Amino acid sequence: xxxxxxxxxxxxxxxxxxxxxxxxxxxxxxxxxxxxxxxxxxxxxxxxxxxxxxxxxxxxxxxxxxxxxxxxxxxxxxxxxxxxxxxxxxxxxxxxxxxxxxxxxxxxxxxxxxxxxxxxxxxxxxxxxxxxxxxxxxxxxxxxxxxxxxxxxxxxxxxxxxxxxxxxxxxxxxxxxxxxxxxxxxxxxxxxxxxxxxxxxxxxxxxxxxxxxxxxxxxxxxxxxxxxxxxxxxxxxxxxxxxxxxxxxxxxxxxxxxxxxxxxxxxxxx
Amino acid sequence: xxxxxxxxxxxxxxxxxxxxxxxxxxxxxxxxxxxxxxxxxxxxxxxxxxxxxxxxxxxxxxxxxxxxxxxxxxxxxxxxxxxxxxxxxxxxxxxxxxxxxxxxxxxxxxxxxxxxxxxxxxxxxxxxxxxxxxxxxxxxxxxxxxxxxxxxxxxxxxxxxxxxxxxxxxxxxxxxxxxxxxxxxxxxxxxxxxxxxxxxxxxxxxxxxxxxxxxxxxxxxxxxxxxxxxxxxxxxxxxxxxxxxxxxxxxxxxxxxxxxxxxxxxxxxxxxxxxxxxxxxxxxxxxxxxxxxxxxxxxxxxxxxxxxxxxxx
Amino acid sequence: xxxxxxxxxxxxxxxxxxxxxxxxxxxxxxxxxxxxxxxxxxxxxxxxxxxxxxxxxxxxxxxxxxxxxxxxxxxxxxxxxxxxxxxxxxxxxxxxxxxxxxxxxxxxxxxxxxxxxxxxxxxxxxxxxxxxxxxxxxxxxxxxxxxxxxxxxxxxxxxxxxxxxxxxxxxxxxxxxxxxxxxxxxxxxxxxxxxxxxxxxxxxxxxxxxxxxxxxxxxxxxxxxxxxxxxxxxxxxxxxxxxxxxxxxxxxxxxxxxxxxxxxxxxxxxxxxxxxxxxxxxxxxxxxxxxxxxxxxxxxxxxxxxxxxxxxxxxxxxxxxxxxxxxxxxxxxxxxxxxxxxxxxxxxxxxxxxxxxxxxxxxxxxxxxxxxxxxxxxxxxxxxxxxxxxxxxxxxxxxxxxxxxxxxx
Numbered sequence: 001x002x003x004x005x006x007x008x009x010x011x012x013x014x015x016x017x018x019x020x021x022x023x024x025x026x027x028x029x030x031x032x033x034x035x036x037x038x039x040x041x042x043x044x045x046x047x048x049x050x051x052x053x054x055x056x057x058x059x060x061x062x063x064x065x066x067x068x069x070x071x072x073x074x075x076x077x078x079x080x081x082x083x084x085x086x087x088x089x090x091x092x093x094x095x096x097x098x099x100x101x102x103x104x105x106x107x108x109x110x111x112x113x114x115x116x117x118x119x120x121x122x123x124x125x126x127x128x129x130x131x132x133x134x135x136x137x138x139x140x141x142x143x144x145x146x147x148x149x150x151x152x153x154x155x156x157x158x159x160x161x162x163x164x165x166x167x168x169x170x171x172x173x174x175x176x177x178x179x180x181x182x183x184x185x186x187x188x189x190x191x192x193x194x195x196x197x198x199x200x201x202x203x204x205x206x207x208x209x210x211x212x213x214x215x216x217x218x219x220x221x222x223x224x225x226x227x228x229x230x231x232x233x234x235x236x237x238x239x240x241x242x243x244x245x246x247x248x249x250x251x252x253x254x255x256x257x258x259x260x261x262x263x264x265x266x267x268x269x270x
Numbered sequence: 271x272x273x274x275x276x277x278x279x280x281x282x283x284x285x286x287x288x289x290x291x292x293x294x295x296x297x298x299x300x301x302x303x304x305x306x307x308x309x310x311x312x313x314x315x316x317x318x319x320x321x322x323x324x325x326x327x328x329x330x331x332x333x334x335x336x337x338x339x340x341x342x343x344x345x346x347x348x349x350x351x352x353x354x355x356x357x358x359x360x361x362x363x364x365x366x367x368x369x370x371x372x373x374x375x376x377x378x379x380x381x382x383x384x385x386x387x388x389x390x391x392x393x394x395x396x397x398x399x400x401x402x403x404x405x406x407x408x409x410x411x412x413x414x415x416x417x418x419x420x421x422x423x424x425x426x427x428x429x430x431x432x433x434x435x436x437x438x439x440x441x442x443x444x445x446x447x448x449x450x451x452x453x454x455x456x457x458x459x460x461x462x463x464x465x466x467x468x469x470x471x472x473x474x475x476x477x478x479x480x481x482x483x484x485x486x487x488x489x490x491x492x493x494x495x496x497x498x499x500x501x502x503x504x505x506x507x508x509x510x511x512x513x514x515x516x517x518x519x520x521x522x523x524x525x526x527x528x529x530x531x532x533x534x535x536x537x538x539x540x541x542x543x544x545x546x547x548x549x550x551x552x553x554x555x556x557x558x559x560x561x562x563x564x565x566x567x568x569x570x571x572x573x574x575x576x577x578x579x580x581x582x583x
Numbered sequence: 584x585x586x587x588x589x590x591x592x593x594x595x596x597x598x599x600x601x602x603x604x605x606x607x608x609x610x611x612x613x614x615x616x617x618x619x620x621x622x623x624x625x626x627x628x629x630x631x632x633x634x635x636x637x638x639x640x641x642x643x644x645x646x647x648x649x650x651x652x653x654x655x656x657x658x659x660x661x662x663x664x665x666x667x668x669x670x671x672x673x674x675x676x677x678x679x680x681x682x683x684x685x686x687x688x689x690x691x692x693x694x695x696x697x698x699x700x701x702x703x704x705x706x707x708x709x710x711x712x713x714x715x716x717x718x719x720x721x722x723x724x725x726x727x728x729x730x731x732x733x734x735x736x737x738x739x740x741x742x743x744x745x746x747x748x749x750x751x752x753x754x755x756x757x758x759x760x761x762x763x764x765x766x767x768x769x770x771x772x773x774x775x776x777x778x779x780x781x782x783x784x785x786x787x788x789x790x791x792x793x794x795x796x797x798x799x800x801x802x803x804x805x806x807x808x809x810x811x812x813x814x815x816x817x818x819x820x821x822x823x824x825x826x827x828x829x830x831x832x833x834x835x836x837x838x839x840x841x842x843x844x845x846x847x848x849x850x851x852x853x854x855x856x857x858x859x860x861x862x863x864x865x866x867x868x869x870x871x872x873x874x875x876x877x878x879x880x881x882x883x884x885x886x887x888x889x890x891x892x893x894x895x896x897x898x899x900x901x902x903x904x905x906x907x908x909x910x911x912x913x914x915x916x917x918x919x920x921x922x923x924x925x926x927x928x929x930x931x932x933x934x935x936x937x938x939x940x941x942x943x944x945x946x947x948x949x950x951x952x953x954x955x956x957x958x959x960x961x962x963x964x965x966x967x968x969x970x971x972x973x974x975x976x977x978x979x980x981x982x983x984x985x986x987x988x989x990x991x992x
Contacts, residue, residue, distance in 0.1 A: 241805060
């Protein structure tokens with residue numbers, strides 16, 4: 001489910017802004033670190049969980065406004081150079097601010113421990129994350145499907161010129177899309193912190209997966225990103241159970257296999 | 271002979287006097303790697319973020335043969351070029367159908383796949399430990415273990431590569447590739463098979479990467495795991511962009527700047543990737559076109575100023 | 584000329600409070616001067632293990648400073664290079680330091696893969712190389728005359744882990760193993776199973792996970808399904824920390840004990856919260872409460888200087904440097920072959936207790952520590968992680984030794 005969340009955010013950004021966002025993993029890591037710090041300050045996990053991703057969204061807003069906006073006409077190579085540079089700055093910045101050594105973040109007391117489901121003992125926090133991520137995906141989906149603004153965003157993926165011809169400020173749309181993508185990466189990071197802990201390299205680990213999810217789902221295809229995120233998560237669990245050594249490689253194997261059969265991705269049209 | 275060639279020759283001769291032979295060799299190896307990428311990036315408009323796939327694969331295969339079967343240097347190089355080309359054909363086959371962002375992400379993801387294969391296949395590649403113990407065989411009585419001898423060998427191969435690449439980009443094929451970069455639909459309308467030509471460019475780029483990969487393996491006596499990692503792919507893209515992807519000579523300048531920077535700055539501040547990130551951002555915002563263009567701009571600015579002063583007097 | 588500028592650059596680095604060099608006290612010494620002894624610390628200042636580089640550097644420097652930066656009356660020049668945890672970069676930089684700075688004694692780096700590359704350089708350039716860490720090859724299949732291994736043999740570790748744990752928990756006979764999937768993990772696993780037989784341990788499951796794995800839930804549910812009495816892990820760094828956290832999240836610890844068979848100790852434990860650590864048992868090459876006079880003084884001085892107790896990383900750097908200096912003392916010479924000959928078979932009481940270097944394999948024969956983590960209530964301070972409950976020093980049986988011929992100079 002977390003993969004779906006990451007993929008959805010990246011898919012939004014790549015779909016609407018048409019830029020390769022190599023900083024997506026770094027935003028994920030920043031989300032986790034923001035959670036730890038706000039939790040430290042406000043002392044309430046739920047408040048921190050609300051605030052941290054908003055912080056990442058604001059950061060995304062600033063990045064889009066200051067850095068990416070001048071680059072829409074620049075070609076993918078320079079956009080890539082920029083987002084990669086940004087990713088270096090963010091992850092090195094994490095080391096400068098929070099130190100190079102990782103640490104643990106416990107879930108809130110109410111979600112510690114687990115439920116005995118009879119055949120398996122499952123941590124409460126993981127169940128919470130599953131539900132939470134599911135709700136977020138659903139909420140994003142409803143937002144894009146049912147609201148006016150969401151409709152504009154979807155239209156932005158389909159045909160930017162048409163949207164701007166209709167008198168909609170395309171720049172504001174881009175900024176909003178980037179901020180929303182950053183928000184989703186940030187909250188994925190924040191939710192992950194109590195499970196995987198925090199370390200400066202956590203973003204890079206996630207970036208590759210997010211790209212695979214987007215490529216699999218079809219570029220700019222939001223439903224595809226969700227489905228691909230789930231597919232990869234499930235495939236990884238199954239393989240890890242029967243053939244543990246291959247659990248990382250399977251992500252890429254699945255991708256290669258799907259792309260051989262359907263080069264445009266699972267749900268891709270372009 | 272043009273001014274650029276003179277500059278290249280001068281650099282080849284002067285570089286080993288300024289820096290250690292191993293670093294000098296590495297700069298030219300990286301330049302060969304960059305030349306291959308630039309055929310895709312600069313001339314065909316394909317941003318491949320997975321060039322280390324071919325670099326690393328060639329290094330592993332030739333390294334393995336050198337290590338266990340003691341094959342001839344030229345055989346190793348030939349096999350490396352072949353492996354680079356074949357692996358590029360495989361990856362290219364999957365990728366060239368797609369364009370833009372999709373292409374970038376596919377090359378990246380496939381690069382990751384090769385990386386994990388190398389990571390896991392420890393019996394052959396050594397996994398994280400890398401594949402060490404690769405010798406530099408004696409050739410025609412010349413002992414390549416001498417750093418200078420090996421440097422000269424690398425520099426000569428670099429010059430040959432540069433000449434070949436120049437011929438390629440100035441050939442009809444090079445022109446067609448540029449036409450595809452400018453407008454693929456039009457190129458196709460005139461009767462060129464865009465996908466096949468892109469695949470061809472991909473294979474040629476892979477062959478250059480393969481050559482660089484084998485030279486790299488022989489230079490350090492080891493194929494490290496990072497030689498097939500995505501950071502390596504990124505580095506060559508960034509070196510090329512810093513140098514300037516619009517020019518044949520861009521990647522050469524870029525590889526020089528990149529390797530020299532990473533060697534000197536890393537000693538000063540451990541958080542140097544932060545500076546690297548800042549440098550990328552600055553290049554993007556102020557110097558799109560890289561060093562070569564910045565130099566050209568500076569040159570024309572000076573010319574204009576000289577003209578202006580001459581006119582004024 | 585170039586040497587001068589490089590050194591100036593290094594000075595800048597020291598001011599920037601990062602990789603520092605002992606060379607600072609010696610302004611621009613003429614290169615290649617036979618009177619000074621140049622030692623190189625190749626540590627990861629950037630890259631995957633950027634966090635450990637600076638503390639490794641501290642350890643080596645402390646050992647040198649204890650001798651007043653002098654050995655046998657000659658000044659020691661200490662230089663550092665960034666390994667970046669990349670074999671290529673390390674190879675290049677070590678070669679450069681040997682050729683350019685005249686370094687003859689190399690210590691480091693941190694990760695085993697890079698160490699094997701550095702070991703190759705040492706062999707080629709005929710310089711002495713000391714390393715501590717998780718690879719059997721330096722004193723095994725790829726041993727040669729110039730490289731030494733400081734960390735205990737995986738057999739010593741496995742034997743200490745299993746014997747001590749079984750003594751404390753004789754009834755815990757169902758073990759589940761979780762092993763990092765690469766050569767060193769396999770060797771420790773093999774030895775744990777071997778030693779386990781003598782205790783009648785039943786291995787109900789053994790899973791291997793790829794290096795760099797971050798999603799352990801499947802491994803943990805699988806382990807839980809086997810209903811083991813004990814989970815034992817052979818993995819390192821973030822893999823170990825992430826896995827230990829999940830084992831806690833899934834409610835296995837503290838109900839059943841978790842053994843981290845080959846851990847760096849402090850560096851890993853500090854990343855877990857006290858709740859996570861309960862009922863974790865740890866095998867390590869060093870822990871700062873070690874009962875030796877050298878360790879006591881080292882821990883005290885280190886604490887005074889840096890405000891926290893030393894972990895395995897600074898201790899290993901410190902310990903290796905001390906062994907090397909013992910070698911000089913015994914050789915009464917600063918020439919590489921003499922020091923190597925002196926180190927072969929040397930026997931000293933040092934950082935972790937009685938230490939001996941096996942002349943045939945260049946393996947340091949030494950005690951290995953087994954600790955138990957303290958519950959939160961028993962911790963006297965946040966860094967008071969564990970008690971040492973035993974040490975063991977059974978060397979690798981000759982039948983397993985992969986180093987058949989250490990070779991010549």
